[in-house]
Amino acid sequence: MALPTGEITLDMEPSGGSLQPTIITHSIARTNHYTRSGGNPSSSTEPIPTQHSNPGQKLEVNLDDYLPLYRAASRGNWEEARKFLDTHPNSERAKISNSSMTALHVAACEGHSEFVEKLVKRVPADVLEMLDGIGYTALHYAAIGGNLRSAKALLGKNPKLTQRLDSAGRTALLLAATFASENKELVWYLLLVTKREKPGLPSTGPLAANLVNVLIASGFPEISLYLVKEYPNLATETDQEVCTPLDVLARNKSNFLSGSRLGSWESCIYPFLPVEVDCGPPHSVRASVARHESVQSDPSEQYRVHWLRRMLFGAIKRIARAGFMRLHDAKLRHHCAVELLRQICLQLSQEQVKSDILEIAATNGIVEFIRTLVEFFPDLMWFILSKDRYLLLPFAIEFRHENLFRIVCGKTARSKLIASTLLKSESGGTILHLAAKLAPLPQLSSVSCPALQMQRELQWFKVVEKLVHPYYKDNLNKKGETARELFTKEHKELAQRGEKWLKDTSNSCMLVATLIATVVFAAAFTVPGGNDNDGSPNLLRKNSSTFMVFVVSDAIALFASLTSLLMFLSILTARYAEEDFLQSLPRRLMIGLASLFFAIASMMVAFGATIVLVLNNRFNWVSITITSLATCLVALFAMLQLPLFIQMVRSTFGQSIFRPENIDNSMDLCKKDA
Structure with missing residues (x-):
């Protein structure tokens, strides 16, 4: 099926000292000039009429004649395009699409850099400056697509392309910065080769x-x-x-x-x-x-x-x-x-630092931004809005920006005055009511599991509670709720999800711990090599050191698995009060996971010692292979569970959120180069 031919009317208007094409109308005209050659456009050997672009001239272009070239350029098929260009003079500058694109435009738009390189070698330099109906040159398309190779080929032929503007007055450099964020090298390249001259002036x-x-x-x-x-x-x-x-x-x-x-x-x-x-x-x-x-x-x-x-x-x-x-x-x-x-x-100057800029930075928690601004404009630390509300501290608490909170809270007179500030918001209350609200989803999801999310929320509430004077702790908001009541209401669903996660995790780990305890308990009475008539192990005298490794590792695996079993059982029977998420439940989970890890590792050691005793050094390669596989299994378990374990340790026993930082020291860290 042939593409519909289009009658493209162009109006050449002066713009910036050069003629800029503007598409006025598009109409459909079914005039197939190639039908005289049997309907095959590629078989036509007659020269295609040259497309002139005189001012005010209307051009009638049969796009079907250029369909083979269009297909070749869009697919990057240079051999097919070369044959068409050889048999059709002046077709390299022909407009072959409804949007007045040349073959060079099409190839650059589709990202065929090799095609662009070969076509550039056989076209005049002025063809590279042609604008299509959208108002782009081939370099603009290469910049948008992030194609550095095509850009180099085009600029190698015509360095003036960097100054050529599109219909909106944009250079290829600006388009590359806007659309080609994946190719930094292309943006650097265009920046260095673009001259600071008219009309571009980037x-x-x-x-x-x-x-x-x-x-x-x-x-x-x-x-x-x-x-x-x-x-x-x-x-x-x-x-x-x-x-x-x-x-x-x-x-x-x-x-x-x-x-x-x-x-x-x-x-x-x-x-x-x-x-x-x-x-x-x-x-x-x-x-x-x-x-x-x-x-x-x-x-x-x-x-x-x-x-x-x-x-x-x-x-x-x-x-x-x-x-x-x-x-x-x-x-x-x-x-x-x-x-x-x-x-x-x-x-x-300080007057140019608008309040909304500081508000946006505080909302996003960009600590480096706040530090640098305060370094140059120290008075910003006292920044007050028109409603007498201090800006940084409420944002740090509401959006859970830990580093920002540490900067604005300290032991100085300024910090204490800031911390004692009451909120003058629509909901009323103190800064403790802000800490009682559920954290925003991005901050909440930064913690791995619901139990630790609940722990983090409790830690924030406890820290802010220390800043509020006892006289204000029981203040009510406009709904008549204290901060503690608001915390319970806001975190009810999170506490339920944390309870479900802990119970599901405990059930799964209890199953593994039970299996390990069963296996190692049975192995203690069915030692490798069997027993003699007196009940003593037969291999105890032959290979006493390896046998002792088996006994000790089997005993450690049994005790560790039972310890893990007890810890997970205590989690299942806990009352799940809010305060339990702060210390009690995370500690039990950490002990249970650590014990389970030692149980698995000890069981693998006992298994390896058993293999060595049974084979009696006759097949060393088997012992080495099995021991290596057992080590890999233990390492795999550690890799999968270690991130969660480390996060629990840091969250439970790590440094408190409330670690006041001197603003001058924090700015020194900001300026320090790695």
């Missing part, structure tokens, strides 16, 4: 502020930092939506460590990853630019990292390159975001 033009804000929102604070250092005025510029870089930073918490969620192992590795904020493009990008524009990189700009740390980091990258590099890139992004914030603050 760093000083009307859309310069948009570029910085989009880079921050796309997760490229290091590129924004580079721009702000080159053009300090961009730190305070507003985009078309009246947003400054400070606004965007406050809304994008993933650019900061406090707004990122790290796993258990990532949290352990993160502090030791070396990063160096050099505020410049990577060496690979500099090399690419140097090949196209003869821009030589400065050999003095090297990472100054201690040789031992670099060697260790290199070894780590070889072991698990993908995971560690992702974590390293995240840490670099966090450091660059803080440095970018500092550069912005250098250009700001």
Whole structure:
């Protein structure tokens, strides 16, 4: 079935000193010029009429004639396209779609970089500057698709493409920053090759502020930092939506460590990853630019990292390159975001720090943002809203931002005055009523299980309760509820889910502990090798050391499994009061899991010793294989349960939420480079 042909009427209007096509009408015209060749468009050897673009001229284009080229470009089939181009002169600049796309537009849009490279070699440089009906060049499509290879090919042929604007006045650089957040190297490359000239003016033009804000929102604070250092005025510029870089930073918490969620192992590795904020493009990008524009990189700009740390980091990258590099890139992004914030603050005055920016940062819990602002504008620590409500402390409590809570609460006069502030909200009450509310879902889900979530909520309530004067603890809100009554009401469902989770976990673990106790108890009376007439084990005299390993490990497995059984049984028979979730139930669960782990490990040791005794060193490879498999099973159990166990230990016996931090010391940590 042939595609419907379209009659495309173009109006060439001057825009920015160049002719810009504007689609006026689209109509359907079934005029198949190729039917004289048997209906096969590829068999036509007649030259296709050249499409002229004089002002005011209406063009009638038969799109069916270009259908083979369209198909070849969209599929990346260069051989088919080359045959068509050889037999149809001037078809490389023909508009082959209803949206006035050329073959180069189609290939770049579909991401066929090899096709683009080959087509670029045979077309004139001016063809690369052609706009389609949407108002994009081929470079714009390559930038949107994040195709660095196509972008290099296009700019190698025509470097002026970086200055070519789309119908909305955007450069390829701005489109890449907006749509190609997965390809940082492409954004760096376009930034370096785009000249600061008209009509683009990416760093000083009307859309310069948009570029910085989009880079921050796309997760490229290091590129924004580079721009702000080159053009300090961009730190305070507003985009078309009246947003400054400070606004965007406050809304994008993933650019900061406090707004990122790290796993258990990532949290352990993160502090030791070396990063160096050099505020410049990577060496690979500099090399690419140097090949196209003869821009030589400065050999003095090297990472100054201690040789031992670099060697260790290199070894780590070889072991698990993908995971560690992702974590390293995240840490670099966090450091660059803080440095970018500092550069912005250098250009700001206190009057420019709007209240809503601080409110957004406090809501998102971006501690680095608050620390840096307070460093430059210390008076913000006393920030009061028009309703005489202190801003930071209620937000830290309501949204459960632990680090922010530690900063604003301390033993200073300022902190005590802040903590004694009553809430002037619609619901009434004190800050203890805020702690009594259920935590927001993102903060609640950061804890692994309902039981620990309930424990965390109780810890928050207890900590805030210490800050409130005893005279205010029994204050009522507008619904006539005390903070304790509100806590019970808000957390009723969470307590029920925590109880169900603990009982289900205990039942499952009790089954395993019972099986282990049964097996090891029976093994104590049916020792390997049997007994002699006096009842003594036959293998006791032949291999006494290995036999003792069997006896001791079997006894440890029995006692550990029984201990685990008792702990889980005590969980099943607990009363499940709110206070039990704070210490009692988590401790029992920890003891039960630890005992179960020792029971499994001891049972595997007893099993390995039994194999050695039975085989009597005749098949060593069998003993080694079975022992290795047993070790793997124990290690697997530890890996699966260790994260939960560590989280329970930290939550129950770790440092309290209330650990006041000196704001000056916390800012030093913020500025410290790994």
